[in-house]
Structures are given as structure tokens and as C-alpha cells.
Amino acid sequence: MRLFLTLVFLPLPVLADTISVGSTVTEVVLYPQGARVTREVAFSAPAGRHDLRIADLPEGIAPGMIRVAGAEGTQAGGFSLQEAGLAPAVPLPLPELEAAIGAAQAARDAALLDLARIDARIEAAEAQVGFLRGAKAEVTTQAPADLAAMGRMIAQEVLAVRESLLAAQGARAEAGRVVQQAEVALAEAIAARDARRAAQAGKALLSVAIAQVADGPGHLTVTHFIEEASWRPVYDAALTRKPAPSLVLARGALVSQASGEDWAGVALTLSTARPTEQAAPSELWPDLRRIADPEQERAYAKGMASEDAVMAAAPVMEAMMEPAMAELDGDVVVYRAPGTVDVASGVEDLRVALGELTFTPEIEARAVPRLDRTAFALARFTNGDEPLLPGEVLLMREGTLIGATELELIPAGAEAELPFGAIDGLRLTREMPQNSEGDAGILTSDTARVEKALLRVENLTQDSWPLHVIDQIPYSEQEDLEVVYSATPKPDETDPEGQRGLLGWHFDLAPGAKREILLEAKLRWPAGMELR
Template identity: 30%
Template sequence: MKRILLTTAICASLPLAAHAEDILIRADLSAATVFAAGADVTRVGAVAIPAGRHRLLIAMPDMDAAELPQITGPEGVRFGPPQPVYGHPIEEGALDNAAQSAARSALEVAEDAVAEAQDALTEATAAIRSIETQQAYIAAILRGGENGVAMPEDLTQVPLFLATLGAETERLAAEMLTAQIVRRDFAEALSDAQQDFADAARTFQALTPFGTQINVFAIDVTTADPIEADVALEYFTRNAAWRPSYELDLDTDTGTLAIDRFVTLQTYGAARWNDVEVVFSTSDPQRSRVPSELSSIPARLIDPAQDERAEALGRVAEGAAFADALPAPAANGIVQLGFGNVAMGGVVRSPVITAEFTGLSVSYLYPELVSVAASGDVLLAFDTLELAVETENRAVPRWDETAFLVAMVENDTGEPILPGGARFYRDGALMGEGSLPLIAMGAEAEMAFGALDHLQLTWTDRSLAEGDRGLFVSSNTQSRGIAFGVENTGAEAETVRILYATPFAEQEDLELDLTLSPRPSEEDIDDQRGIHGWDIEVASGEEEIIEMTVDFEFPDGQILDWQP
């Protein structure tokens, strides 16, 4: 196989040579490797090339989106570089495929039916006008007068005259009724024909047929012998992307987590994807492959009196120091439940997906040919992963009203679980929507599966309770008493893990005496200083309370910054 690669910018500058024959073909999308942004796509078309030099014209509905085009063909054929040609004229229907040809024929039949129905309606209308003219003449006779018709002078002829007028009036009325019925039927037939034509037109346009002016890649081809074969045009396009999404269902009875995986394929532009072999890849061809370059940055002193930039630099330094002093957000690693935008409807099948690894990248070959509707996106079912989980009832009484069910998993699937939108179910009930982070192979993760309403949390600042010792504050001391816990209103005993951020001191001048009853089961969880945990068994109908007292002592003139 031979390849030729040139950018369209270079190709556009090359002159077109004389050719013995132009060979026009259509090459539909047949395969694509889709990245998070962009895709490598392949168009394939059959061609018969006579011996000699010719110009191959490949129809390109997405010409402007094609980057780095490559032409591949059989041995023995020499291909020149692809050159873009815009507005090439063709005969109507010259590049129709079987479906488009059938739809075009159906549209033409529907158009003829509309014309026939319109002609029939016109004839029926003309018949009514003829009857109306005759009725007008009879009416003029009956009116008499200056413009009317005189009665016969022979009185014996009057009855015959009147009988004739009456018979004609009756005949015309009957003919009018029949003509109106015929016209009504033809009007309904025309309406039906117009609806059929509109349906046929929509069906035809949905197949995106080529017009009579198209864009093509023009390629010089030379062969010593006539040949019939397929040619492939490969290029990169930015008009495609994919993203994963998930439905996670936690079975609390079996301790398993089923992860249904989905992929949304999005396409843009004029290219149409019909029966395409698709590979979804985590590679990023647009990612920078070159490290950043450094240049020397000397440090200099600036005299504030001579350079007004000194004041601005001082403000920047103060702002940076303030930002560094802000507390970092808690990183508990739990997948939060929110209400995002995750589209999952209408997918019922789960095909077998094959994952292939290339370095750190993963490629998934979809086992079925993929077609994308005119909307530009399609939701594809991938497969279902099953993970064993450990669960805990996690309680944060300082901020929450109930405990939450948290599942802890290890990704032992042999492949990474990619980040994406997700819906979370607990025993089949929807708990909410959110997102999954990247879970690498062998990595552990925590996922929250909603509130546990039977585990009610309490938090009380006893320092402020009426009749208690109260909040004791002096110029250099402060004492606080806090109580927090959980009440089990369910029918069965539950084990609850209570988490609380207790105070600690990092300054030598601040002395702190902390008392916890009972003592925590684990201290400084995940190396987060002051965050302690209690694993407590709570019987049905019972409440377990943890008491915390803390005494602070600090120098006069200082202000204590702490909230329980």
C-alpha cells in the first residue's frame, strides 16, 4: 500500500495538470478512532481506473474539517497529493447511494402524485364554474325585466316554458352537488398527496444527498494497467468527540456495585456517520508534546521612590500571602451526589467491549457499527462492571442532619474507570446525579449513596446551654463544651462512623487542653490533623453521644480564632 501526506494548505497552492479522464467517486465514512476531542477518520470508496494518467475526484462534504489528508490505494497505482476543489459541478443524483436513490425516486413519485391531484382538483373546480354559469343564466331568465327573457306570447306555451326552467334548475342543482362532492374528494386527495410529498422530502433530506455543486479532493492517479479496487482517504477532524457516563447501582444485600458504562459520541459539521466502525481512545493527539522552555529571570531591587511598580508589586505579594493562608478545601475523596446533567435514556443493550492498551492510553473497539442521527450525537451502551464493596454509615454531625451510606471499592477490573457523569442508585432507587473521578487500575475510591434517614445526627454547643456552666471567656482564656452524636430510629442495630474536626494548636503561644469522651477509634485520619473518627454500635431506638471539652489559654491582647 502507498501513502501520500500533505496538508490542505500546501495542496491548495499546487496547480492542476491536464488529465485524460476525471473519475468521480463517493467515499463514505467507514472507520474512525475518536478521541476526547477530534478523530482520525477513514473514507473508503470503490473505483475503476483505466490505464494511464487520470484525476480522481473524491466527494468531501466536510472538506474544511479535513486535516492532514492521506490517500491509500492498491499497489501499482501512483497517487499525487490531495488538492481541494470547491464547487465542482455534478449531475443531480450522480453520487446517490442505494438508500438515497430509493428516497429520491419516492420523492419524485410523490411529486408527480401532487401534480396529478392538483390537476384533478383544477378540473373539478372548472366543472363547478361551468354549472355556476348555467345557474346564473337560469336566474337571469327568472328575474325577467329589462335583462331577463320575455314570457311566451302564446299562453299555451307558458306551462311548457316553466316546466323546462324547473327541470333545468333541478338538473343543475343535482350536478352542482355531485361536482362539489367530487371536488371535495380531490381536495382531500391533494392534501394527502402533499403530506406524502412532505414526508418523502424529509426522508430524502435526512439522508443528506449531494447537491449539484460539491467539494472534492482532486488526486492525480497513474497506473500502467486498468484496475478496480478500493481507495481509502484518511484524515484528522476536530468535528467529533466522546465522553463516558455511568449508572451505578449499589446492592446493599450482596455488597456488590454494578457500573453500567455508556459512551456519548458527538459529531459536528457536514459529515454523516452511517454504519461506521468506531474505536474510542483516551489518547489526546492535540496534547502538547514539547516541554516548556525557560529563560533567565534575575532578581532586582526597586527603589520605591523611583519606580511606581514597587507599590503594585507589594500589593501582589500581600495578595499571594493572603491566598496561601486560606485553608485548603477538604479532600475526603468521596464522590459527591449532586443533580447534574446526565443523559441515560433509551439504551437497553450492553455489548461486549474490548479494551486495548497502548502505553498509558486505552482504546475501546465498539463491537457494532455506529450511526449518528441528524441531531449529531448518540448514546451507546458499553458494558457492566461489577466490583465488591465495603460500606459504612458515615456521620458528620457538625454539618449534616443524617448519616450517609458510603461505599469503598478497589478497581480490580484491569482497566481504568474514566471520569464522567454518573447516576447513583441504591438497591434500584435513584439517589442523585454527580460525577466519577478517574479511578486508576488498582486504585481505591469512595462513593456516597445517599442519606440514611433513620440515623439522625445531633450537635449541641453546651457552652451556650441554659443552666450549664456556659461559655467562659477571659482576656486570655476560653472554655467550650460540645456534644455530638447519632440516634438510631431504625428497627435494627447499626454501626456508625462519626467524624469530627477537633481543634489543635500550631502556635507556641496558644495552649490547648482537649478532652474527648469516649476516645476516638482513629485519630488524624488520612494524615489530616485533628480529624478523628469513632466507630460506634448504636442499638435500635438508642442514641450515642460524644462529649468534647476544650480549654484555650493565650497571651493577653491576642484574639482566639476558632469555631467549634
């Protein structure tokens, strides 16, 4: 058993009585790893000093990140965390479940009382019938007319009592069912209370020293951190071209938690902060370099064998000098889930909607004939006022699911693009025309090489598409290796984003149309050198 103690210096005298209470999770701030949980603790206590024991915290919380605040009229002092929780002999107070048990007991008792009243009526009716059946007239003293009247009266009374008895017996069957239902409800309420108390073995106990200003209700707010919780972004991207280009990005979050307790009706906030990760920059160490004659260095190494053991620790220094993994830049982004949310312990990837963003994209069909046989739809857009976090994107084009991709971090205001699958009706070919030597598009000598390619794009769809064709030529950074190319038609894009040797052509391709691009590259180098 581990016991953690945190003291807040508050002028509280020696503690008096002990009050055991439960708590309610009302708010959760969820991080990519971990969560800050806010619990509300309501109780009633007389004025004075008390030891308040909150017996339903999850195990594994970080003691150093617990904070306790009292409402008006309640002062919070020192507190300690006991991971093992309450001892088995100390019952966990459960006012709501105790109230449910009390109501079930009252309903059961009322049903038993109704059943007892019916039994009393049945017993009285049976006694009355017995009395009437046993009644005997004095034949010698009664006139015949009086005897006949008495007989009729006894028959009528017996009939009325028997009817009352039958009605009571029918009511008893229904009363018996009510009693059974009340007993089942009582048993269920007791079982729920006992199950909650049995679960306290897996809970931690927070003891808080409090001072109550006056008799009556008190209130504490407890916040703590747990590690067994996480969230990650997920998106649905829907692209349409008609009547106008539109890109709708439905944002969501996949929430998981295994804290050991259910979050019911909590206010959920998703934060991009990373409190469990590196908070300070890495530290660099001085890097001493030296030069030496190789022979002297070998002699020095032989004479200083003992120093080899010290140098063997160098990999540790190198590991410390390695740069940390990249972190998200910019301010923390916070998403607040609408309304309240239920997240059961053990749940994985509960999806929470975070709203939609709508963009007006530029749509193109990107064609790479060197590698692909069809063109692919891409949408370029400019992000809005908040960054889009990395996450999986489900892609839909014109209402049809076409695949998924991963979204990288897109800062606010940055340009980005998303792919939206192959366009099967845009056929691509890349042919290497034969030359006089019979080689497919390549003519090579000792000091020169010529490469030829014919790119062809054909639109077999019913729509016109803006094409962006990309191909490549060799490039050189050596003066002795000369690279010259020609292209018909000429490209309108060269070395995009600094990517040497890439060429691009932009044009619209109508339905049924074809387009060809002839590309030739010539390489020359001095005799005696080899092309690599």
C-alpha cells in the first residue's frame, strides 16, 4: 500500500469526526495522452473540523497533480491519497442507492400490508359463511312463514359473502404479484449497492482535512490527472464538382479511456496540449574535435587502452545529442464537445463530432504517366483560422466512398491538398519510341545518351477535366555533365517547389479528347568518365 501526502498550510486545529462521501465526475479535459478530471463532492456536516474521506477515486492517478478547492463556507486543508481505498469493514456511503433501497423497502412493505388486508377480508368472509351455515332455527317455536323467511335471508347472506370472498381471492392473486415485484426491485437495489461497495476495493481514497463554517451542506472540487485516456482526430472529407466546387470536412475525435470508472454526463473538452511529453528544449553538449597524424593516433591508442573503456560510453553522449521528435508548433487548440458525453471505462474509439468546415477548392486531375495508368483527382484549398491536426481522413467523391488517407498537420491559413482517388476514364500511357539502334527510346554512346518519351492522355469520361501532367528529366550538378531537354508542347512548370528535373503541364481536356507530349533529354560528358 502506498500513501501519498500533500499539505496545504491552513489554520485548522486537530481533526474531529470522519465523514465518508462519494464524488461525481462533471468535467474532463482530454489530451492526446492523459486527462484532467474534475470531480464534485457534496456533503452535509456540522460546523467545525472534519476528516472528509472521498472513497471512489480511480487507482493510478498522479498524486502530485491533485488539487482540492472548497466552496464558500468550506475550507480545505491538507490531503492524502491512499491507493488501496477504504478497508472492507468501512462501507462506502451511497446516498442515491440507499434512497433507492429505502423506496423499494417501502413499496414492498406497502404491498405486504395490502396482501395482509386482503387475507383478513378472506378470513372474515370464511368465518361468516361458516356461521351462517351453522345457524339452526328453533322449529318448535317458529312459525312456518318465519322459518321460510329465515331460510331466504341465510341464503342471500351466504351468496353475498361468497361473492365477496371470490372477489377478495382474485384481488389476493394480484396483490401477491405486486409483492413479488416489490421484492425483486428491493433485491436489485441491494445488489446494486453491494456491487458498488465491492468495487471500492479497486478505488483510491482521498482524505481531506476540512473546516465547515456553519452547519449544513458543504462542497469540494477535486481535480486530478490520469494517464489511461486519449483522443485522436478523424475526418470525413466530401468533394463535389457541381454545381460549384465544394469540399466539406467533417471533423471528429475518437475518444478512449480505461480509468476504471465510467464518465456519465460529463462536459468533455479536447485539448491538443501534451502534458505528458517533453516540456523543455533539448540540451546540447560541447563537441570537441581534434586532428592527429594517423601513426601517432594508433600509437596513442595502444598506449591508452584504459581510455578505450571511457570512450565506449560515447554512444550515450550521442543519444543525448540526438534531436527530440518534432512537436506541434503554435498555440494549444481546444475543442468543446456540445452538450454532455457518456464515456464508459474500457471504451475504445468513441466518436465525438466536432463540427464541419467548408472550403472552395481548386480541383485538378493529376497525371503521372511514368508511374500510373490513370489520373487522380486532387483538391487544393486554403485552411481557415485554426490548424487541422494530423489524423485519418475518409474520402468521398460525389457521394461515393473512394478510400482513406492520412492528413498531416495543416497550420491556420496554410495551403493544402487532399487526394480523391483514381479517375478511371482518364487513361495515361508513356511510350519510348524505337530508334535506329533498336533500343526503346534510349541511344547511348561512350560520351552521350539520348532519352525520348511520348506521353499521352485520353479523356473517356463525360466531363471536362483540368489536367496537371507531371514527368521528369535527369538533372546534373556537375559542370562536366551537360543535360539538355526539349518538350513539345513546352511545360508551364519547371522544378516545382525546388524539385529539380520535374516538369509540369496544365490544360483542360474535353470529353473524348486526347493530348500528346513529346519529351527528349540529351546527356553529354567527357570521354573516360562513366554516367551514374
